[in-house]
Amino acid sequence: MLLPARKALLQGISRGCYRLFSGTQQSYSSGKKGLILGIYEREKEKEDGTHLTEVGDLFDRTVSGKLRDMLAVSGPPLKKGKTRIFYGLHQDFPSVVVVGLGKKDAGVSDQEQWNESKENIRAAVSAGCRLVQDLEIACVEVDPCGDAQAAAEGSVLGLFEYNELKEKKKKPVAAHLHGSTEKEAWQKGVLYAEGQNLARQLMEAPANYITPIKFAELIEQKLQAAGGDVKVHIRPESWIEEEQMGAFLSVAKGSDEPPVFLEIHYNGSTNAKESPLVFVGKGVTFDSGGISLKPSLGMDAMRGDMGGAATVCSAIVTAAALKLPINIIGLVPLCENMPSGKANKPGDVVKAKNGKTIQVDNTDAEGRLLLADALCYAHKFDSRAIVNAxxxxxAMDVALGSAATGVFTNSTWLWTHLHEASIVTGDRVWRMPLFQHYAKQVTESQLADLNNIGKYSRSGGACTAAAFLKEFITVPHWAHLDIAGVMSNKDEVSYLRKGMSGRPTRTLVEFAARLSWDKQNP
Structure with missing residues (x-):
């Protein structure tokens, strides 16, 4: 007698499979389709047998009957992340891709600080989906591989490619859950991945397409589509002046593009008075460095310098789509950093919203000026925590590379939640020091209360930047995420193509979800 879940899965296969995509259940029984199935590594090198997933095993025993035999004669056992394609196994699936999932019970790795099983699934499924895409197959059904959320994330993240401005594009591939079980987990994974892909799209788009106002308007549209109780305020330059955000305005004045302050209120909690989580994101839609001009080589990548804004806004869009029971406020100062006759000059002194004066010795250290005013404004709200990205x-890229986001925080409680969230998503965080040692370097300034680069500009640059931001913090639970090292992807994360990464959007979503469950503050 079959267990209910196995019976439902078998029925799904025999009917041509039900697939879930963007919340809609549909039945497909014809057309050119691909199928991705998972296989585990043998526990022992000389062990006999093929360790297919539950879905793969059912497919072989009740539908195909040939898969195990073909795997046995097609070459050595399939290693983690590798793929093998077979043709003619079933009339509904002209192409079946088997992907290597590694060890079945890999679990959380203390060394790697992530759930290795989930990462293996994301990487393997992504590789399989891309292979199907290369075959120009429009639809692929995906084995949940024991974790439908991770499989969905691997599919949706792996297939994303920014080609909106190209005449010749790769044909899109629709990825669906194979079988009729685990639909809720699959859809959750789709939403997590679509959130990260939104951040990737924003970061990848040219700066003449994503200006401050266009960024704000696009996020407003996405939030309206997500639904829920969401209010969006696109604050103009006159409002920024009224709020006395002098540090922010000093950066914006160098560009002809007017600055915008984007304020988002997502009210997901049933208790309207519940203290919100406040996300703050740096939104420099293009960073030339200003008068302290950056080298021309690689400057085009500075269209992604609004990665903090992109990730926190995308996380809020995803929270709204998931209907997370939590209140979130998003605060995003948006502008360009450009050289002109009106731009900040090295040695200028500007005044932040809280009255502190800042000596600007390097105009390319502009992000902290935007964040200083935004963090001051964030204190207006009775927040559970303030998290800026x-x-x-x-210097953060030099310290950690693309392995993890650097986190500077004054709260062990907040760090624990962020760290646990990152283990689940595989988009890791690493705690960095916030010593008084660094604070002294930014508070000893010749002309003002603070210096925007500190006495020793090359030593501990990420740490002194965090210390600078801390001068604008009075709440007990604050975290600064320096995401410069994870801004783009070459080949380090196998399930992301080369380009802007959208990291750590999924970790921020998972973090918000965990706070929505944990209603108790320390």
């Missing part, structure tokens, strides 16, 4: 320092 920014592509803030090249």
């Amino acid at each position: 920014a592509t803030l320092t090249g």
Whole structure:
């Protein structure tokens, strides 16, 4: 007698499979389709047998009857992340891709600080989906591989490619859940991945397409589509002046593009008075460096310097789509950093919203000026926690590379939630020091209360930048995420193509979800 879940799965296969995509259940029984199935590594090198997933096993025993035999004669056992394609196994699936999932019970790795099983699934499914895409097959059904959310994330993240401005595009592939079980987990994974892909789209788009106002309007549209109780305020330059955000305005004045302050209120909690989680994101839609001009080589990538804004806004869009029971406020100062006759000059002194003066010795250290005013404004709200994200320092990239986002925080409670969220998503975070040692370097300034680069500009640059931001913090639970090192992807994360990464959007979503369950503050 079959267990109910196995019976439902078998019925799904025999009917041509039900697939879930963007919340809609449909039945497909014809057309050119691909199928991705998972296989585990053998526990012992000389062990006999083929360790297919539950779905793969059912497919072989009740539909195909040939898969195991073909795997046995097609070559050595399939390693983690590798793929093998077979043709003619079933009339509904002209192409079947088997993907290597590694060890079945890999679990959480203390060394790697992530759930290795989930990462293996994301990487393997992504590789399989891309292979199907290369075959120009329009639809692929995906084995949940024991974790439908991870499989969905691998599919949707792996198939994303920014080609909106190209005449010749790869044909889109629709990925669906194979079988009729685990639909809720699959859809959750789709939403997590679509959130990260939104951040990737924003970061990848040219700066003449994503100006401050266009960024704000696009996020407003996405939030309206997500539904829920969401209010969006696109604050103009006159409002920014009224709020006395002098540090922010000093950066914006160098560009002909007017600045915008985007304020988002997502009210997901049933308790309207519940203290919100506040996300703050650096929104420099293009960073030339200003008068302290960056080298021309690689400057085009500075269209992604609004990565902090892109990730926090995309996380809120995803939270709204998931209907998370939590209140979130998003605060995003948006502008360009350009050289002109009106731009900040090295040695200028500007005044932040809280009255502190800042000596601007390097106009390319502009992100902290935007964040200083936004963080001051964030204190207006009785928040559970304030979390800001920014592509803030090249020093962060030097310190950690693309392995993890650097986190500077004054709260162990907040760090624990962020860290646990990152283990689940595989988009890791790593705690960095916030010593008084660094604070002294930014508070000893010749002309003002603070210096925007500190006494020793090359030493501990990510740490002194965090210390600078801390000068605008009075709440007990604050975290600064320096995402400069994870801004783009070459080949480090196999399930992301080369380009802007959208990291750590999924970790921010998972973090917000965990706070929505944990209603108790320390």
